[in-house]
Amino acid sequence: MANLSQLMENEVFMAFASYTTIVLSKMMFMSTATAFYRLTRKVFANQEDCAGFGKGENAKKYLRTDDRVERVRRAHLNDLENIVPFLGIGLLYSLSGPDLSTAILHFRLFVGARIYHTIAYLTPLPQPNRALAFFIGYGVTLSMAYRLLKSKLYL
Amino acid sequence: MANLSQLMENEVFMAFASYTTIVLSKMMFMSTATAFYRLTRKVFANQEDCAGFGKGENAKKYLRTDDRVERVRRAHLNDLENIVPFLGIGLLYSLSGPDLSTAILHFRLFVGARIYHTIAYLTPLPQPNRALAFFIGYGVTLSMAYRLLKSKLYL
Amino acid sequence: MANLSQLMENEVFMAFASYTTIVLSKMMFMSTATAFYRLTRKVFANQEDCAGFGKGENAKKYLRTDDRVERVRRAHLNDLENIVPFLGIGLLYSLSGPDLSTAILHFRLFVGARIYHTIAYLTPLPQPNRALAFFIGYGVTLSMAYRLLKSKLYL
Numbered sequence: 001m002a003n004l005s006q007l008m009e010n011e012v013f014m015a016f017a018s019y020t021t022i023v024l025s026k027m028m029f030m031s032t033a034t035a036f037y038r039l040t041r042k043v044f045a046n047q048e049d050c051a052g053f054g055k056g057e058n059a060k061k062y063l064r065t066d067d068r069v070e071r072v073r074r075a076h077l078n079d080l081e082n083i084v085p086f087l088g089i090g091l092l093y094s095l096s097g098p099d100l101s102t103a104i105l106h107f108r109l110f111v112g113a114r115i116y117h118t119i120a121y122l123t124p125l126p127q128p129n130r131a132l133a134f135f136i137g138y139g140v141t142l143s144m145a146y147r148l149l150k151s152k153l154y155l
Numbered sequence: 156m157a158n159l160s161q162l163m164e165n166e167v168f169m170a171f172a173s174y175t176t177i178v179l180s181k182m183m184f185m186s187t188a189t190a191f192y193r194l195t196r197k198v199f200a201n202q203e204d205c206a207g208f209g210k211g212e213n214a215k216k217y218l219r220t221d222d223r224v225e226r227v228r229r230a231h232l233n234d235l236e237n238i239v240p241f242l243g244i245g246l247l248y249s250l251s252g253p254d255l256s257t258a259i260l261h262f263r264l265f266v267g268a269r270i271y272h273t274i275a276y277l278t279p280l281p282q283p284n285r286a287l288a289f290f291i292g293y294g295v296t297l298s299m300a301y302r303l304l305k306s307k308l309y310l
Numbered sequence: 311m312a313n314l315s316q317l318m319e320n321e322v323f324m325a326f327a328s329y330t331t332i333v334l335s336k337m338m339f340m341s342t343a344t345a346f347y348r349l350t351r352k353v354f355a356n357q358e359d360c361a362g363f364g365k366g367e368n369a370k371k372y373l374r375t376d377d378r379v380e381r382v383r384r385a386h387l388n389d390l391e392n393i394v395p396f397l398g399i400g401l402l403y404s405l406s407g408p409d410l411s412t413a414i415l416h417f418r419l420f421v422g423a424r425i426y427h428t429i430a431y432l433t434p435l436p437q438p439n440r441a442l443a444f445f446i447g448y449g450v451t452l453s454m455a456y457r458l459l460k461s462k463l464y465l
Contacts, residue, residue, distance in 0.1 A: 011309065014307055014309035015309050015310070017247040017250075017251070017303060017307055017309070018303075018304065018307065018308050018309050018310055019310070020243050020244075020247065021243075021244055021247065021300045021303050021304055022304075024239070024240040024243050024244055024300070025240075025244075025297070025300050027236075027239075027240060028237075028240050028293065028296065028297070030236075031236060031237070031289075031293065045225075045229060046226070046229075046276075046279065047279075048279050048280070048281050048282050048285070049282055051281060051282065052282070070355075071356070074355060074356075076236065077232075077387075080235060080236060080239060080390060081337075081340075081341060081386065081390060082338075082341070083239070084239060084334070084337075084390060084393070084394060084397070085334040085335070085337060085338050087239070087242070087243045087397070088330050088331075088334050088397045089330075089331055089334055089335075091246075091401075092327040092330065092331065095327075096327070121356075124356065124357075124358050125358070126358050126361060127358050127359055127361065127362070130358070134341075138338065138341065141338065142335070142338070145331045145334070145335050148327060148328075148331050149328065149331055149332075152324055152327055152328065153328050154321065154324035154325050154327070154328050155325070155328055155329070166464065169462055169464040170464050170465070172402040172405075172406070172458060172462055172464070173458075173459065173462065173463050173464050173465055174465070175398050175399075175402065176398075176399055176402065176455045176458050176459055177459075179394070179395040179398050179399055179455070180395070180399075180452070180455050182391075182394075182395060183392075183395050183448065183451065183452070185391075186391060186392070186444075186448065200380075200384060201381070201384075201431075201434065202434075203434050203435070203436050203437050203440070204437055206436060206437065207437070231391060232387075235390060235391060235394060238394070239394060242394070242397070242398045246401075
């Protein structure tokens, strides 16, 4: 197991692990936010979910969509669409031996931008708050992809 | 390549690899389930998909939504939303040198909960079957995230 | 850091890193395609996004769905559903010491199939172009999962 402890003694990799865990936990919070709005607003997608609120036709009225719930779901999907590339590209970038302070700058910017994106989406803040947060996260991931391909391209 | 074979001789990592492969294969099965329901129920989202069932206006009637297809798609999206954090956090957790039996308990609970979640969603079973399966998987991922941040936080 | 540089000197792993970075960058391109169609067609999902196009009720008319935008979003979601398993299974497969030429064949087929899938979805090309591209990518991932479980199963 020597090499494993070595991996976790690598500072870039440890930083990647910490920031990734934080941003994935934040993404998981979106599930509970959806559940919270579904329960407090009585808005459900499945018939079995509203069985506790009435029988038969009476329960069916809760099978509807709600702007607030849809907003959280869009924020969650946007997280998925952006955190998955960060996860893959960031992992490979961390293993490619980048400069520690450059790497940490990338991770901090990404995590900060995604947290701000969620705040801007759920409040909602006026544009271009959300667009800006999106593009910072997007640019960070592209910057890591560029450095990775430049130094380690093997096709 | 010495260190690579070492990585795959690490028991926690091998267990993570096996359980991850199983749960991702299960998630991929959702794609074929969607395709199956789309084809047997003739419910399509794209005009080119129903071209084989008729010409022009005749084919357009198959561009519709169906409760069964939407249910599979929601189950698939829920898988994505939960398996992506497991993938990222679980990988880093596996590399952080956890106790083998604790790690395997986490992996087994997660994979079992996600398989049960799919069964509960597609049958559908009455609540709280699906909610319980969801929260077990969710709790397992949070538990790994907590252990990872507690032992290896580096910001 | 000896083991890290060793990891990146492993040819299979370097190839995986390169192809993954390419396919994830392609997936990220879908976000900008969605934004492009939303802006040129003035089709928005959030009220704050169309505030620049008018005040109050006048802006609300841009809160609508559009077939072109929905098509890009479906292509994006399909990417997510297929690239996430490739990311997880492919990483573990790459670490399991496969034959270099076999591994590169897998990666090339997958990346080619996903790029063709996007072209077939967005053009759109008549079926079975898109279905074929989907099944090639699907088959590649299942083939890697099979080899991984066959050689390294540990439950």
